[in-house]
Amino acid sequence: MPGLTPDEWSIIALSLRVALVSVVCSLPLAILVAYVLARFSFPGKMLFDAIVHLPLVLPPVVVGYALLVLFGKHGPVGSLLDQWFGIVFAFRWTGAALASAVMGFPLMVRAIRLSIAAIDRRLETAARTLGGSGLWVFASITLPLALPGVITGTLLSFARGLGEFGATITFVSNIPGETQTLPLAIYTFTQVPSGDAAALRLSIIAVVLSLIALATSEWLTRRVDPAGRQ
Amino acid sequence: MIEVDIEQQLGRFHLSVAFRAEAPIVGLFGGSGSGKTSVVNAIAGITHPQRGSIVVDGKRLLDAAQNIDLAPEERRVGYVFQDSLLFPHLDVRANLLYGRRLRPRAEHFIDEDRVIELLGIGSLLGRRPIALSGGERQRVAIGRALLAQPRIMLFDEPLASLDASRKAEILAYIERLRDELHIPMVYVSHSVPEVARLADTVVLLAEGKSVAVGNPEEAMRRANLMPTADRDELGSLIDTRVVEHDAGERLTTLAFDGGKLVVPLLADAPGERVRARILARDVSLALRKPAEISILNILPGRVTSIGGDEASTADIELAIGAARLVARITRRSLREMGLGVGQEVYALVKAVSFNQGSVGYA
Numbered sequence: 353m354p355g356l357t358p359d360e361w362s363i364i365a366l367s368l369r370v371a372l373v374s375v376v377c378s379l380p381l382a383i384l385v386a387y388v389l390a391r392f393s394f395p396g397k398m399l400f401d402a403i404v405h406l407p408l409v410l411p412p413v414v415v416g417y418a419l420l421v422l423f424g425k426h427g428p429v430g431s432l433l434d435q436w437f438g439i440v441f442a443f444r445w446t447g448a449a450l451a452s453a454v455m456g457f458p459l460m461v462r463a464i465r466l467s468i469a470a471i472d473r474r475l476e477t478a479a480r481t482l483g484g485s486g487l488w489v490f491a492s493i494t495l496p497l498a499l500p501g502v503i504t505g506t507l508l509s510f511a512r513g514l515g516e517f518g519a520t521i522t523f524v525s526n527i528p529g530e531t532q533t534l535p536l537a538i539y540t541f542t543q544v545p546s547g548d549a550a551a552l553r554l555s556i557i558a559v560v561l562s563l564i565a566l567a568t569s570e571w572l573t574r575r576v577d578p579a580g581r582q
Numbered sequence: 583m584i585e586v587d588i589e590q591q592l593g594r595f596h597l598s599v600a601f602r603a604e605a606p607i608v609g610l611f612g613g614s615g616s617g618k619t620s621v622v623n624a625i626a627g628i629t630h631p632q633r634g635s636i637v638v639d640g641k642r643l644l645d646a647a648q649n650i651d652l653a654p655e656e657r658r659v660g661y662v663f664q665d666s667l668l669f670p671h672l673d674v675r676a677n678l679l680y681g682r683r684l685r686p687r688a689e690h691f692i693d694e695d696r697v698i699e700l701l702g703i704g705s706l707l708g709r710r711p712i713a714l715s716g717g718e719r720q721r722v723a724i725g726r727a728l729l730a731q732p733r734i735m736l737f738d739e740p741l742a743s744l745d746a747s748r749k750a751e752i753l754a755y756i757e758r759l760r761d762e763l764h765i766p767m768v769y770v771s772h773s774v775p776e777v778a779r780l781a782d783t784v785v786l787l788a789e790g791k792s793v794a795v796g797n798p799e800e801a802m803r804r805a806n807l808m809p810t811a812d813r814d815e816l817g818s819l820i821d822t823r824v825v826e827h828d829a830g831e832r833l834t835t836l837a838f839d840g841g842k843l844v845v846p847l848l849a850d851a852p853g854e855r856v857r858a859r860i861l862a863r864d865v866s867l868a869l870r871k872p873a874e875i876s877i878l879n880i881l882p883g884r885v886t887s888i889g890g891d892e893a894s895t896a897d898i899e900l901a902i903g904a905a906r907l908v909a910r911i912t913r914r915s916l917r918e919m920g921l922g923v924g925q926e927v928y929a930l931v932k933a934v935s936f937n938q939g940s941v942g943y944a
């Protein structure tokens with residue numbers, strides 16, 4: 353396989369940018385939600401948990417449509433964001449990032465939640481008696497101990513973002529150079545008569561990217577053991 | 583000084599504990615489920631009694647009536663947990679310094695070097711907790727609590743997970759803290775030897791209530807009133823001074839008001855205070871002074887009370903000078919000797935019945 357064409361490079365760059373921005377922006381919220389789900393019980397927790405997990409089980413088209421209705425130019429959230437902050441999601445790459453963040457969110461939350469739940473809470477109590485405020489204890493004890501889950505969740509969500517198709521195409525359409533990520537480009541090539549070769553090339557690239565993401569996740573989880581076991 | 587007067591409903595368990603101690607080391611003693619840990623958790627601010635107050639060194643940590651309930655991080659208590667709870671993601675040095683960094687410099691009274699020297703942990707600094715033995719972990723946990731510059735140290739059964747020789751080692755370190763730092767401590771244990779060796783004031787707990795508060799001699803004799811206490815552990819404490827050593831025969835003579843005790847050789851210098859614990863079942867009684875007998879300690883005394891509720895045994899309390907001694911004998915011996923209150927008897931204690939755990943610096 354000869355070198356990649358400039359078009360292919362730009363598709364890869366856009367896909368990576370969309371996936372990266374989506375995980376970076378959703379990570380803080382995912383940590384917060386995972387912490388709340390792991391540590392607190394409150395009325396309506398089941399419903400809250402179900403809503404967080406919804407994108408995992410809903411048809412992606414439904415999520416995309418819901419985003420379109422809410423965050424579209426004339427949607428209730430989208431119009432306000434446009435008016436107040438000048439942030440527009442509709443038919444922009446930022447919308448693709450939002451779609452992939454929403455779709456990857458449950459995966460991220462699940463992994464982080466599991467590793468927070470596995471922490472011995474008395475370690476946090478000990479840290480409090482040593483003079484640490486609640487927030488400081490969270491930053492210095494809870495979060496470092498949950499690091500394996502944070503890494504796993506982030507990479508899972510990143511890989512999910514690279515592969516995101518249904519919600520993205522429904523929400524922000526398939527605009528080359530703006531919202532046409534790797535899966536959308538592959539889909540486009542399969543729709544034209546002479547596109548087979550190009551679709552195959554992009555598919556191989558997708559496989560390679562996914563393998564790299566998985567291998568990185570595996571390598572990091574093995575390396576980052578907070579307790580320092582060899 | 584520490585003043586505790588709290589009431590707390592924990593599920594179906596009701597905690598109602600009150601004591602006040604000037605003494606540097608308070609022993610909280612009781613069986614499992616007696617509420618010992620609940621009391622230290624309340625002192626540390628981990629749990630919140632519905633009623634009452636806790637004052638340490640004049641500082642009000644809790645006063646339910648005035649809505650004072652300081653957060654754990656504001657209380658300055660050094661809590662040493664049963665299973666050390668070192669932070670697994672930090673090395674020993676970072677564990678030690680965790681609390682120190684969080685206290686303002688003006689509150690510092692002990693520095694890192696001193697703690698490392700006191701606890702002998704200099705060679706462990708770069709290690710992770712997972713690479714430490716149980717005894718090492720507990721020493722680091724004590725150091726970590728000390729460096730958080732506490733007003734008071736709380737020990738919750740710190741020796742429970744250690745074997746006998748480690749126990750003796752950690753006890754010796756805790757004694758060093760008491761003698762060199764003069765920091766007040768609350769020491770929780772269900773073990774008579776530990777409490778007897780360390781505490782100046784003992785609080786007896788049973789079923790969530792403080793049933794007796796007093797000096798260790800008094801408390802240990804009352805321990806037999808407690809349904810939860812291990813009856814085999816009933817004993818007496820005698821405060822003595824080292825008189826002389828016999829290096830040849832490897833024996834040490836101790837003097838107390840009431841007589842002398844011969845025990846296996848101790849390391850303490852003549853003149854030093856030593857507290858000896860004598861188990862009730864190690865004491866025999868005789869009506870006449872025995873002769874031609876292997877027992878080295880023959881102490882004349884007078885019967886002050888006869889107790890014990892078990893069918894086969896009786897606990898005879900004796901006054902030997904100002905000291906008190908309890909002897910556990912069978913009901914049959916009691917009947918055959920015709921013992922009664924006020925009677926003069928001789929208490930016999932084998933020198934070999936003392937061991938390292940029962941004689942220690944007081």
